[in-house]
Amino acid sequence: MDVIMQAIEWFIGLGSTVFLPIIIFIIGLIFGVKPAKAFTSGITVGIGSIGLGLVIDLLSGSLGSAIQLMGENYGTSLSIMDIGCGVGGPLAFSTTLGILLIPVSLIVNFIFIALGLTKTLNVDIWNFWFPAFLGLVVQSVTGNFAYAVLGTVVAVMLQWLLADLFQERISSFFGYPGIAITHMMALSGAVFAIPVNWIFDHIPGLKDMNADAETLTKRFGIFGDTTIMGLIIGIVVGIFAGYDAAGFLTLGMSTAAVMKIMPKMVAMFMEGIMPIAEGAKEFASKHLGGRSVNVGMDAALTVGHSAVMSSALLMVPISLALALVLPGVKILPFGDLAFFAFVICLMIPFFKGNIVRSIIxxxxxxxTMLYLSTWLAPVVTDVFAIASYNVGTTGLVSFVTAGLWPVALFVLACRYLGVAGLVLIAAAIIAVMFYVNKVKAPKEA
Known part of the structure; x- marks a missing residue:
């Protein structure tokens, strides 16, 4: 067992830009893709992943530094440190629970696909960190490692269910056939967006407002262009951070560059993954009775969309303002500001790309995230203690994107019902899976 764990740790240690192409190649072979084509797909996905990483590093590095200065200038009274979700992966995969989740999730995923309970084959191994984080949350609340293992399995089941439920809408909006997004942080937002958009549909004036990126460009000329919006927002953030002219103009150009380059990197990523998605469809047709199989991927594929990037950049000053004015909020968005695109990206399809609806x-x-991340701070701090992860402070820590409803659900279920709460959540997930994929699907065929 120790040898297997060490092998998995070594594999993860290669980094996502190395292990993801290997996984894509292996999955391609399983789905009957010719070796040369599967190999090329893996390499192309790796190149796209590197490109996405470089662009995101540019965004988080340049914009993140400015945001930190803004936080120091305007949010010194807020007592909980937002360390950002960027530590989530290193945290999760530094624990036995995180490493153990990888083989367990893949095995259970194949079983659920074979049983017809899910259509999603999740190969986005890096983002297994969030289910592992939920498992650590369970361990914090219950003090029981076995319950934590169960919590991670329930969490990945929730991922597959949400990915199945939203795949059609998301795939149609972004133009990614055969792809499902399995990033839990992003999927959580979609659940919130559906009822909110229904309310918007019944508000006079707002329900008839057409404000997608193309309409804004036509109405406001170059100022409606997402690249120009990135330039302006970068300059404004730089000014509030106290940069000189050279500094805020450079930041503006960096932000504009992200808006322009990101879609091109996503396109390269998709160029590599599409042959695997097509192979999955053919495999399902031959061996799974015609059932469809969607390849589960990172939400990074969606953040290059103009409406997503525009909304994410605009949410930076809005979130800072909300943290400063909302009573009872004790966390200032800090480490997570550069990652907002991953939190809101799957909300945008349900707002139909409408920028005004998206921002509201x-x-x-x-x-909700600010209040929940404040409330969850003691649990999050304890999670880092369980993992023996040094956060560089003796006070409470949290991150804004920890304030999501799945985290609150798991905490409440375990706090008041113990392991029975996890069992109830699992039973509800399986029941909905059965209805969606075994009862409803055949009738729609």
Whole structure:
């Protein structure tokens, strides 16, 4: 067992830009893709992943530094440190629970696909960190490692269910056939967006407002262009961070560059993954009675969309303002500001790409995250202690994107019902899976 764990740790240690192409190649062979084509797909996905990483590093590095200065200038009274979700992966995969989740999730995923309970084959191994984090949350609340293992399995089941439920809408909006997004942080926002958009549909004036990226470009000329919006937002953030002219102009150009380059990197990523998605369809047709199989991927594939990037950049000053004015909020968005695109990206399809709806809806969502991340801070701090992960402070820590409803659900279920709470959540997930994929699907065929 120790040898297997060490092998998995070594594999993860290679980094996602190395292990993801290997996984894509192996999955391609399993689905009957010719070796040369599967190999090329893996390499192309790796190149796209590197490109996405470089662009995200540019965004988080340049914009993140400015945001930190803004936080120091305007949020010194807020007592809980937002260390950001960027530590989530290193945290999760530094624990036995995180490493153990990888083989367990893949095995259970194949079983659920074979049983017809899910259509999602999740190969986005790096983002297994969030289910592992939920498992650590369970361990914090219950003090029981076995319950934590169960919690991680329930969490990945929830991922597959949400990925199945939203795949059609998300795939149609972004133009990714055969792809499902399995990033839990992003999927959580979609659940919030659906009822909020229904409310928007019944508000006079707002329900008829057409404000997608193309309409804004036509109405406001170059100022409606997402690249120009990135330039302006970068300059404004730089000014509030106290940069000189050279500094805020450079930041503006960096932000504009991200808006322009990101879609091209996503396109390269998709170029590599599409042959695997097509192979999955053919495999399912031959061996799974015609059932469809969607390849589960990172939400990074969606953040290059103009409406997503525009909304994410605009949410930076909005979230800071909300943290400063909302009573009872004790956390200032800090480490997570550069990652907001991953939190809101799957909300945008349900707002139909409408920038106005997206900003209002995402702002409401941010209110819930700020309060929940404040409330969850003692649990999150304990999670880092369980993992023996040094956060560089003796006070409470949290991150805004920890303030999501799945985290609150697991905490409440375990706190008041113990392991029975996890069992109830699992039973509900399987029941909905059965209805969606075994009862409802055949009738729609």
């Amino acid at each position: 809806g995402c702002s409401l969502y941010m209110v």
